[in-house]
Amino acid sequence: MTENVILQLTDVVTTRRCALRIDPIDLDLTLDLLLDKYLKHPPLDMLRQERRIAADSEETLTAIQDVVYISSDSGSLMDMFEGIEFLHDGRFLDAPDTLYAEPVTIGEKDALVVDLQIDRNGVGYDRNWTGFHRRRWDRHSDVFSGFVAENVEMRFGAERANRIGELETADDKANFIHALALRIWEAEFENYSRFRGRKLVFKSGDETALNIIDGHGGICSEKVQALKFLTDHYGLESEYVLSGPATPDPVPEERLRQLLDTLDFRYSKRFMRYWQHLALLYKFEGMELLVDATNGNVPFLFVSGGEADGILEYNPKRPVPVRMAVKEEDFYYHRISQDIVEDMIFAMEGWIPYVDLVQVFDNELGLCITKDYMVAPVVFRTEKTFDTMRREYIRACEEAGLDCEVSDEWGFMGPIGEAFAMEEPGKVEHIMESYDHLLDRYDEAHGPGHEAGLVVIRLSG
Known part of the structure; x- marks a missing residue:
């Protein structure tokens, strides 16, 4: 028997997949024992030292742990979530079942692969966020503590940063939050990371923080999670705030819960506007601090007292003017029951089909938004369809007083595209890298045969 026996674990909901080389003798283990050894209690140090697991697979393995096992508040893995099922070669498995391996050739080496799928569709929304964040x-x-210390020191200098880090006063806490919030706001507002690297359809708070540390970013729901993840660790209490355009009335909470229960979003645009955007409300020392650290040309919001009340209360409710890209809109911010936002975030990790494409196309966030530019994909099958889309983009931009270029090729050839490439060479590289996977995902969702070009919009003079 070959010594190359690969266990491949795939979470059906998120499509995350990892692979590791296991001991050949472990093919005799029952499902429950195999999972206990390699999923719940994997010998990661040994697997890493013996090069039996790649770095990306190790990250994915720990992510899969968090959706299979309940976490205690201290971050220990406990029992499996109720409702999880395991599939092997199209059949459901019970705990005492054994698995068999399929022979494959990887490069020039023979191997045996045990392909195990994890089906969580029967689990629902159930996560201990305290334990989840602790584990992450x-x-x-x-890495995280270094990022925090570096950014507080960068904003306030070493001596003052040490004092702020004690978090003894309201000013200390506000300054600490401000330093991290501003750093996250300054990070890229982008979707291209969904289609390159690890190709995560939606990032958790820790994954977004790591992406920011690596020089990239995320969208509003990811950046807000990143800020909450970091500040939660330091005991700073916060809650999510919903925001969206043209939503001056109180949040229809029960209707949003129904949407999350059914995942049927047809005829629901007027309700979904409420969760188009997220922010955070901090509570400490008898004060409330409203923070929006998302960017994408949403203003950096860091207000408390009467100014925060004017935005959050309803008598009357004051909007925040926003122009992310082409349209100028009034955003309204709302207090919200936290289970709704937490379940929405959980749903975006996998239960909402093709949420990576939803963010790019349906939510009209494109691949990146900067102060001066927006870059978005144009996907089409025929020249006629492309011409129609091109005219629509040009008309919308002209009405907004903006210039744009629409190309049927994936590149930056015109004057606006060339200017963007000169100013943002790193973003250009990442956008170019995202082409193959974005088109694969689009074909998977809408059928084969698509091509893709780019629209580049100049947002400033």
Whole structure:
């Protein structure tokens, strides 16, 4: 028997997949024992040292742990979530079942692959966010604590940063939050990361923080999670705030819960506007601090007292003017029951089909938005369809007083595109890298045969 026996684990809901080389003798293990050894209690140090697991697979393995096992508040893995099922070669497995391996050739090496799928469609919304965040922090604690310390010191200098880090006063806490919020606001507002690298359809708070540390970013729901993830670790209490355009009335909470229960979003645009955007409301020392650290040309919001009340209360409710790209809109911010936002975030991790494409196309966020530019894909099958889309983009931009270029090729050839490439060479590289996977995902969702070009919109003079 070959010594190359690969266990491949796939979470059906999120499509996340990892692979690791297991001991050949473990093919005799029952499902429950195999999972206990390689999923719940994997010998990661040994697997890493013996090169039996790649870095990306190790990250994915820990992510799969968090959707299979309940976490205690201290971050320990406990029992499996009720409702999880396992499939192997199209059949459902019970705990005492054994698995068999399929022979494959990887490069020039023979191997055996045990392909195990994890079906969580019967689980629903059930996550201990305290334990989840604790586990994710512990995984990269040095990286996260270093990022926090570096940014507080950068804003306030070493001596003052040490004092702020004690978090003894309201000013200390506000300054600490401000330093991290501004750093996250300054990070890229982008969707291209969904189609390159690890190709995560939606990032959790820790994953977004790591992406920011790596020089990239995320969208509003990801950036807000990143800020909450970081500040939660330091004991700073916060809650999510919903925001969206043209939503001056109170949030229809029960209707939003129904949408999350059914995942049927047809005829619901007027309700979905309420969760188009997210922010955070901090509570400490008898005060409330409203923070919007998302960017995408949404203003950096850091207000408390009467100014925060004017935005959050309804007598009357004051909007925040926003022009992310082409349209200028009034955004309204709302207090919200936290289970709605937490379930929405959980749903976007996988239960909402093709949420990566939804963010790019349906939510009209494109691949990136900067102060001066927006870049978005144009996907089409025929020249006629492309011409129609091109005219629509040009008309919308002309009405808004903006210039744009629409190309049927994936590149930056015109004057506006060339200017963007000169100013943002890193973003251009990442956008170019995203082409193949974005088109694969689009074909998977809408059928084969698509091509893709780019529209580049100049947002400033």
